[in-house]
Amino acid sequence: MKINLSELGSEYWLDENISIGLSDDIITPNWLQCSSMSSLLLFSGRTAIDFILSDIEKERVIQNAYMPSYCCGSMLAPFLKRGIEIQYYDVVYDSQFGIKPRIDENVDCDILFILDYFGFIISDSNLLKYFKNKGSIVVEDRTHSIFSKSSISEFVHYSFASLRKWFGVLSGAIIYKQGNLGDKEVLCAPSYVSLKYDAMKLKCNYLKNIGYVDKSRYLLLFSQFNQNLYSDYCNYSIDILSSHILNAIDINHLKERRRENAFFLCEGLSEIRCIKPIFKNVKEDVCPLFLPVLVENGLRDKLVSFLKLYQIYCPIHWQISDVVKLNDNTRYLYENELSLLCDQRYGIEQMRTILSALKEFDSKIY
Helix, strand or coil: CCCCCCCEECCCCCCCCCCCCCCCCCCCCHHHCCCCCEEEEECCHHHHHHHHHHHHHCCCCCCEEEEECCCCHHHHHHHHCCCCEEEEEEEEEECCCEEEEECCCCCCCCEEEEECECCECCCCHHHHHHHHHCCCEEEEECCCCCCCCCCCCCCCCEEEEECCCCCCCCCCEEEEECCCCCCCCCECCCCCHHHHHHHHHHHHHHHCCCCCCCHHHHHHHHHHHHHHHHHCCCCEECCHHHHHHHHHCCHHHHHHHHHHHHHHHHHHHCCCCCCEECCCCCCCCCCCCCEEEECCCCCHHHHHHHHHHCCEECCCCCCCCCCCCCCHHHHHHHHHEEEECCCCCCCHHHHHHHHHHHHHHHHHHC
């Protein structure tokens, strides 16, 4: 039965035939393997960060980390629970580069933590080499760039990516290390992963109009899963089902569809006055997680509410964390950024729907 795409965005649904050919083995798909580094599939991005910190602590004491001020606050938890001091480097909007980190080479740190944003590559390999040579451990978050970067820099000690942001999987993250990841045993995925499974199946039934599904029911299950994940994420493996889903994904289709959608949106945004794309264009080597835009003058949250009237759910990146120290330039990103949907669930027809709603909002403003 066909999915009804009148509702766009929010959580993924689970529509695969999952009852055939499953084994108990967790297998890393070929497209995730890196011949020059050891790797491991884990439960979530925070699980990956926690695992990396534990691995580093086998060899040295971690006193401080140098991290971006523009980030998801939840990824700070593994650092904070260890009492690691965090110093933040500014990340700002730049009309030429889109998003630009201002990393101070004079800062001495045990860990330099870097990431690219939304699939657009901004990291500087010379800077990574400099920090590595002076003794810092370089940790790269590839969550947003895993399909844009073809290889991991030789100056990166550890790299990881949360995979749940890209696909309809229950769990999933991967870590890479230059060298052996050791023999630390990880636990099976926690039992609360069943909450995510039930929520994703219910959402699929809702979108296919199979029986009566109260939308609030699967939203509650998603929320309960996320609440569990917030506090209970350490040392878990990816679940078996998600491992099999990853092995069945057509990565080329994912990349092509996301690029096509983002390019179509970019072209259409030229007619919309209240929105400014953060990145001027979508280059061939970019596979966007979202298409990030700026909606200024206090209009961002009003636009989010307006889009919801049309059942279009575009997220913002991110909510400001209480522990992140910001200057006005970084605060500007937090307060004005909106992430337009462009993922592989949708095609040009849905991009037209999004643009139509954006144009209607724009016409009401001007």
